[in-house]
Amino acid sequence: MGTAKLTLDGQVLELPTVVGTEDEVGIDISKLRKETGAITLDYGYGNTGSCESAITFIDGEKGILRYRGYAIEELAEQATFAEVCYLLIHGELPERSQLDAFVQKLTYHSMIHEDMKKLFEGFPPTAHPMAVLSSMIVSLATYYPHANENVDLNIMRLLAKAPTLAAISYKKSIGQPVVYPRNDLSYTANFLHMMFAVPAEEYTVSPVLDRALNLLLVLHADHEQNCSTSTVRMVGSSDANLYASIAGGVCALWGPLHGGANQRVMEMLARIYEDGNDYRKYVDKAKDRNDPFRLMGFGHRVYKNFDPRAKILKRVADEVLDELGIDNPLLDIAKNLERVALEDEYFIERKLYPNVDFYSGIIYSAMGIPTRFFTVLFALGRLPGWIAQWKEGRDSPKTRINRPRQIYTGPKLRPYVPLDRRG
Ligand code: ACO
Numbered sequence: 001m002g003t004a005k006l007t008l009d010g011q012v013l014e015l016p017t018v019v020g021t022e023d024e025v026g027i028d029i030s031k032l033r034k035e036t037g038a039i040t041l042d043y044g045y046g047n048t049g050s051c052e053s054a055i056t057f058i059d060g061e062k063g064i065l066r067y068r069g070y071a072i073e074e075l076a077e078q079a080t081f082a083e084v085c086y087l088l089i090h091g092e093l094p095e096r097s098q099l100d101a102f103v104q105k106l107t108y109h110s111m112i113h114e115d116m117k118k119l120f121e122g123f124p125p126t127a128h129p130m131a132v133l134s135s136m137i138v139s140l141a142t143y144y145p146h147a148n149e150n151v152d153l154n155i156m157r158l159l160a161k162a163p164t165l166a167a168i169s170y171k172k173s174i175g176q177p178v179v180y181p182r183n184d185l186s187y188t189a190n191f192l193h194m195m196f197a198v199p200a201e202e203y204t205v206s207p208v209l210d211r212a213l214n215l216l217l218v219l220h221a222d223h224e225q226n227c228s229t230s231t232v233r234m235v236g237s238s239d240a241n242l243y244a245s246i247a248g249g250v251c252a253l254w255g256p257l258h259g260g261a262n263q264r265v266m267e268m269l270a271r272i273y274e275d276g277n278d279y280r281k282y283v284d285k286a287k288d289r290n291d292p293f294r295l296m297g298f299g300h301r302v303y304k305n306f307d308p309r310a311k312i313l314k315r316v317a318d319e320v321l322d323e324l325g326i327d328n329p330l331l332d333i334a335k336n337l338e339r340v341a342l343e344d345e346y347f348i349e350r351k352l353y354p355n356v357d358f359y360s361g362i363i364y365s366a367m368g369i370p371t372r373f374f375t376v377l378f379a380l381g382r383l384p385g386w387i388a389q390w391k392e393g394r395d396s397p398k399t400r401i402n403r404p405r406q407i408y409t410g411p412k413l414r415p416y417v418p419l420d421r422r423g
Helices: 032-036 072-078 081-090 096-108 116-121 129-143 151-173 187-196 207-220 227-237 242-254 261-274 279-287 308-324 329-343 345-349 356-366 371-395
Strands: 003-008 011-019 025-027 056-059 064-067
Touching (some): 003 032, 011 032, 064 081, 072 308, 081 096, 081 187, 081 207, 116 151, 129 151, 129 242, 151 242, 151 371, 187 207, 207 308, 227 371, 261 279, 261 329, 261 356, 261 371, 308 356, 329 356, 356 371
Antiparallel strands (some): 003 011, 011 025, 056 064
């Protein structure tokens, strides 16, 4: 690929292009400000590449999502979450012995320092679990202050301890005793055990739920430079430690326009149900420019034809509810909303399709996960992606501290007026 030419006030600047493995073209503007004094302005960064990355490929027009070259459909069908973590972080699928060693470490590091349990006591039972999770992840930096000196070990610690932290925050919020991790269970089964076992009763992890959770985590494991991942890379670009960088990602994911959407989807479906099940009224509200209401779980910055993860989850939602014998009226509302919206000119024109969050909430709720806790599950799934992206940014010689520019629109220089003369 050649160069791009930019003409600014008669000055012509030749800008080199960078071409990715899938023929994506980027115009390298790193010399723009030095040569012309101008910067580019791109609200929401929709046209801006912030890095080169070998981790995840998305083609939003074609509905393609691949981790390290492997199609999400194949990984969802065949891989365990532990394998996907290894793949994202190390770049290749593990051989049997590598996977065994990886899983052994995931198990071995799953306990948290006993003192950390005291930190949970400072939160009110009503605390949002994303606030607790981000606080607890950054608190790990106080127990492992040299995280950036032994990165691989701390990556394993973070991956192994995150489900334990999440499950303790849940148990605390409902006033139940904490359940310790079990080394004989898989990553996902252990998490379900810590969430739902109670000392007074036998608890056996349902294979249906275990499979569904594994799939949900795999589907959420990475999604290239989205809001939370860019946050992780941005925090990491200042050489902040692993725990601080990932805690930043958890906070970014919390927002309802990002990972928090799955909680909002369920709240929206419940609201429609309680309001007489008139889903058409809500489709009309979403179309009304004077009404701030949006159909949660619809639309995506990148996917403009369909979200491949939503396609897989739609099928799984049916299977899980079927196998568990759950008849959820909210799923019927979801299906009706989807049908009506997909036939509606407003949604067709704007290429608004159900995204991954539209179905994940229905499955989480069938699993017994409370609505406020959904985004925590998203965070657990996204953890290996954040880690891989943080590591890639850290290891790349091209990484500089992330520091965007701005176009200043405030007042020009004006003299300070002393307080007694301001009236
Ligand atoms: N309901 C109704 N209208 C919508 C919706 C929606 N869910 N999403 C977008 N639109 C409309 C906008 O009003 C706008 O219309 P206009 O052109 O007439 O002004 C147009 O579609 C484009 O929308 P933008 O907000 O410019 O699209 P953007 O790419 O910035 O936003 C986003 C994407 C944030 C996901 C948006 O679609 C949205 O708010 N969806 C609902 C929240 C949601 O489900 N978030 C989860 C995203 S997936 C994830 O994080 C895993």
